[in-house]
Amino acid sequence: MTETNEMIHEDPLPGHESTLEPKPEWQPRYPGSGRLQGKVAVITGADSGIGRAVAALYAREGADITIVYLLEDDDAAETKRIVEAEGRRAITVRADVGSRKMCEKVAEETLAAFGRIDILVNNAGEQHPDKDIMDISEEQLRRTFQTNIFGMFFMTQAVRPHLSAGAAIINCTSVTMYQGSKELLDYSSTKGAITAFTRSLSENLIEHGIRVNAVAPGPIWTPLNPCGGATPDKLEHFGESTPMGRPGQPNEVAPSFLFLACDDASYMSGQVLHPNGGIIVNG
Structure with a gap:
């Protein structure tokens, strides 16, 4: 484990998966086929939830992994x-x-351990539900944008000098970017920014042979939901509003991240995939 001397902000997010019941399903569902053999992936928020499922699937497909996380050592x-x-x-x-300094440290540690970076998964994020816009403090607003979108800029800037043609960047946006969310005003706003960032960064890097895409999950059972201020009643009915009538599991989202990282998606850039339980959006 590596840590800079800079203060890490202390709050309940993203929460411990080890204490969550029922446990999210991260296990890959099929044998690997070497689609990421010899690659090195940096995955933010990889300690739990979608990030853990992506790390497990990437590893099964042959990649070495840098697991970036905030506070949850276990x-x-x-x-x-x-x-x-x-x-x-x-x-x-x-x-x-x-x-920015910590993101640069992530790149340095990855290069020291593995000697290269081929894939960046910008997955880390936080959310703070508020029923009234007047309840969103300036501190919360700045913190949500700092993590969710500034963090993607900082991580991309940190790894960009080490990415070669054939590299891939995959950002995690959200169905809330397309549908809106009346209790996640700041969070859904950052997700809109992430989608625009994805499309613009794709245009910026495509001439260098680097593909940039995104995944927009629907309601997925991860520590972010119970630790992000959701009420017990909301958790009890979490995901029931989707056409499939249930929340998704992290291992139902991870294959989208795999597809966009490997050569199967060699003709895709600036796009968004939607593992969201059947919700129809304008993608």
Whole structure:
């Protein structure tokens, strides 16, 4: 584990997967086929939820993984164990992606451990539900944007000098970007920014042979939901409004991240995939 001397912000997010019941399903559903053999992936928020599922699937497909996480040492150690159980190498880096300095440290540690960076998954994020816009403090607004969109800029800037033609960047946006969310005003706004960032960054990097895409999950069972201020009643009915009538699991989202990272998606850039339980959006 590596940490800079810069302060990591202390709050309940993203929460510990080790304490969550029922446990999210992260396990890959099929044998690997070497689609990421020899690649190195940096995955933010990889200690739990979607990030853990992506790390597990990437490892099964042959990638070594840098697990970037905020505070949850136990969850990060478990993701590292999962990656190593797939026969791949992993390092954990404790870092707040809202800090440019910490993102640079992530890149440095990855290069020291693996010598290269091929894939960046910008997955880390936070949310703070508020029923009234007047309840959103300036501090919360700045913090949500700092993590969710500034962090993607900082991580991309940190790894960009080390990406070669054939590299891939995959950003995590959200169905809330397309549908809106009356209780997640600041969060859904950052997700709109992430989608615009994805499309613009694709235009910026495509001439260098670097593809940039995004995934927009619907309601997925991860620590972010119970630890992000959702009420017990909302959690009880979480995901029931989707056409499939249930929340998704992280291992139902991870294959979208795999597809966009590997050569199967060699003719795709600036696009968004929608594992969201059947919700129709303008993508």
